[in-house]
Every structure is written in C-alpha cells, then in structure tokens.
Amino acid sequence: MGKAKVAPLHGHCIPRFELCAAVLAVQISETVSTELDIDRNLFRFFSDSKVVLVGIDTFGPWSIVTRKTRGGQANSKRWALLFTCLSTRAIHIEVIEELSLSSFINALRRFIALRGSIKEIRSDRGANFVGSVVNLNIASINVEEGPVHKCLEDKQTVWIFNPHIPHIWEECGNA
Known part of the structure; x- marks a missing residue:
C-alpha cells in the first residue's frame, strides 16, 4: 500500500514545545548552578509567548x-x-x-x-x-x-x- 497524500497531524503544538523548553532550561540551570557554585535563587525564568x-x-x-427563500436568494x-x-x-x-x-x-x-x-x-x-x-x-x-x-x-x-x-x-x- 502506498502512503497517504496527506501527512497525519502530530500532537506537537506551541504550548508543548514551550513546556519542553522550560523543563530543559531548569535542567540546564541545575547543572550550571552545581558546576559554578551559584545560588539557584539567582536564576530567573520567564516566558513571553505573546x-x-x-x-x-x-x-x-x-x-x-x-439563505434561499421561496422568491429567490x-x-x-x-x-x-x-x-x-x-x-x-x-x-x-x-x-x-x-x-x-x-x-x-x-x-x-x-x-x-x-x-x-x-x-x-x-x-x-x-x-x-x-x-x-x-x-x-x-x-x-x-x-x-x-x-x-x-x-x-x-x-x-x-x-x-x-x-x-x-x-x-x-x-x-x-x-
């Protein structure tokens, strides 16, 4: 059987990508704070998805x-x-x-x-x-x-x- 001409829609969306990016940023900040001995309270994260x-x-x-009526349109x-x-x-x-x-x-x-x-x-x-x-x-x-x-x-x-x-x-x- 051949492939469909229309690609299926995936569950990827902008809020999901933003959430993944936020999780990745927190993980990276933990690594940076432990390696450089920086207080974690100094990190500020913000999102501007507007x-x-x-x-x-x-x-x-x-x-x-x-609408169509009896007498016409x-x-x-x-x-x-x-x-x-x-x-x-x-x-x-x-x-x-x-x-x-x-x-x-x-x-x-x-x-x-x-x-x-x-x-x-x-x-x-x-x-x-x-x-x-x-x-x-x-x-x-x-x-x-x-x-x-x-x-x-x-x-x-x-x-x-x-x-x-x-x-x-x-x-x-x-x-």
Missing part, C-alpha cells in the same frame, strides 16, 4: 448568498479582517459581517482568544480605516480613547499607526 507584532488590514466585500456582503504576524508572516483571517466598530472588536477578541494576547498592533491609516470615519460620522479614528482603547488596554496592547505605504500585511491581502 504574538509580538501584528499587522491588520481589511479587504472585501464579497457578495454571498446567506437573499444576498449579503462580507469583509475579511487580515491579521499578519510580522515575525513569522503567519496570517489569520476573520470574516466580519459589516465594517462597524462592534464587528471589529469582536473579530479582535476572537483572534486574541485563539492566538494569545498581542503586545503591538501596526496598521496604516488607509482607506479602510479612514473611510469608516465618514460612515460612522466621527471626526477621526482615535484608538487612544473609546471602546477600542478599552479593549486594547485590557489586553495590554499598543496600536501604532504607520504612514500609508505597502506593508507585509497588505501584500498578504493582495495575494
């Missing part, structure tokens, strides 16, 4: 059929929120129903629940973010105060706006 940098971009809309639009890890270039896509503040906050919360907390978010003040100023009837986009700031402050996350030039997260959205 996603450090994330780029955010939105793209869409797509017209999709949400009911269409609606969906957008995608693209999260890009700037260290590994891994991408995560969240589908949102509308370009609203509550949809964005919910998508951000889903991302943090799945991937872990974020230290820093980077995005530009491009058309998707600046264009929502007109739709929301507000003076400007300001994450320094309001519901987005509260959500980010709870997670100890900083949002930095870059000038509008093509970035890694936009390249992933155009692919």
Whole structure:
C-alpha cells in the first residue's frame, strides 16, 4: 500500500514545545548552578509567548448568498479582517459581517482568544480605516480613547499607526 497524500497531524503544538523548553532550561540551570557554585535563587525564568507584532488590514466585500427563500436568494456582503504576524508572516483571517466598530472588536477578541494576547498592533491609516470615519460620522479614528482603547488596554496592547505605504500585511491581502 502506498502512503497517504496527506501527512497525519502530530500532537506537537506551541504550548508543548514551550513546556519542553522550560523543563530543559531548569535542567540546564541545575547543572550550571552545581558546576559554578551559584545560588539557584539567582536564576530567573520567564516566558513571553505573546504574538509580538501584528499587522491588520481589511479587504472585501464579497457578495454571498446567506439563505434561499421561496422568491429567490437573499444576498449579503462580507469583509475579511487580515491579521499578519510580522515575525513569522503567519496570517489569520476573520470574516466580519459589516465594517462597524462592534464587528471589529469582536473579530479582535476572537483572534486574541485563539492566538494569545498581542503586545503591538501596526496598521496604516488607509482607506479602510479612514473611510469608516465618514460612515460612522466621527471626526477621526482615535484608538487612544473609546471602546477600542478599552479593549486594547485590557489586553495590554499598543496600536501604532504607520504612514500609508505597502506593508507585509497588505501584500498578504493582495495575494
């Protein structure tokens, strides 16, 4: 019999690797402390498993059929929120129903629940973010105060706006 074309999933995951690395670090510290006659209380171990940098971009809309009725089809639009890890270039896509503040906050919360907390978010003040100023009837986009700031402050996350030039997260959205 030939091998399957799809490799089986292994039980390896990031938390397991972090645990193995922590056990190895403790074993190495014991060896170092006995060889060099250093007090074990001087060793400090910490883990930073957070996603450090994330780029955010939105793209869409797509017209999709949400349900079929007797008279025809009911269409609606969906957008995608693209999260890009700037260290590994891994991408995560969240589908949102509308370009609203509550949809964005919910998508951000889903991302943090799945991937872990974020230290820093980077995005530009491009058309998707600046264009929502007109739709929301507000003076400007300001994450320094309001519901987005509260959500980010709870997670100890900083949002930095870059000038509008093509970035890694936009390249992933155009692919």
